[in-house]
Amino acid sequence: MDHIDHIGKVDQRILSAFRACGADPRVAGAARALSRAGEHGALWLAAGLAGAALDGARRGSWLRATALTAGAHAVSMGVKRVVRRPRPPQSEPLVRTAGRHSFPSSHATSSAAAAVALGALGVPALVPLAVAMCASRLVVGVHYPTDVAAGAALGALTARAGARWVSGGTRD
Template sequence: MPDSSKEIAVLASVQGAIATPAVIKASRGMSFFGEHSLGWLAVGAVGAVVDRERRGDWLVATSAVFAAHAASVVVKRVVRRTRPDHETVEVHVGTPSKLSFPSAHATSTTAAAVLYGGLTGRRLSTVLVPPMLLSRMVLGVHYPSDVVAGSVLGAAIGGIVRRKLNGRKGRHERQSGRGD
């Protein structure tokens, strides 16, 4: 793990720079949305209902978002790093556990951005991931390395599944004569 005193300094700096009441309120909303990846699972379910032609892909992507979240929880239980606890860091939200590394919110958000972005044809990672990562630090519940590691884990899982979905799409197009 990186030097926690340096990470505490970064965390306190982030809070000092942007933790206004409005930002804290928005961060709490994001925290609620991302808790146990439920918001992202709901988005995937809506995608599966609305995009009937690719319902199977949406269900695979949604399952992968949940799997990314679960992988993050497993890593947390192995690493057992506790959340920031320092007088310079204010905690603005409750958490379901005292474990910090990696951020499950960062993991599931990044996986959702990669996978749902692939299904919608939009670059969602640049829009969704940075605010969620910052929100975890604004709320005082994660070190910077927690959110970076969570995002890397989510990107890896999302990228693997997205490649498989794209490969499956190519096979279907070739089989139907549309891929040439």
């Protein structure tokens, strides 16, 4: 067995374990709610815009962090169109998806980007929420674990690359 086959089997086992968690209606409901809130990065964009509205002294930083989160999401959508990996062949996912490609997870990308970019502005609760968002994509059965890991890495790296811009933009 080569490494790719091994990774694929591990991916399937992890996905199956998360999908089993979705048998609990409370877990399934929470995963569905998170997945819906994270569609197109909506939760993170709303959080960034709320920060900009409430923290006038750092409004520019909040808006740049929000733009960086949206940009990371857009990059993941572009990668998804190039890679074109099909979603897992599960019997019935718990949510509908905007597209049929799964790599990378755009929910994970925008979640990690927000955790880094908005988190740098003093919102530490974003990290556990971002992790929960990533896990929700496995519970609802629309991504492989490698999709989520790649998306989270892409989001974190994108936000990290733009950190200087967020904190040191021209004027707030």
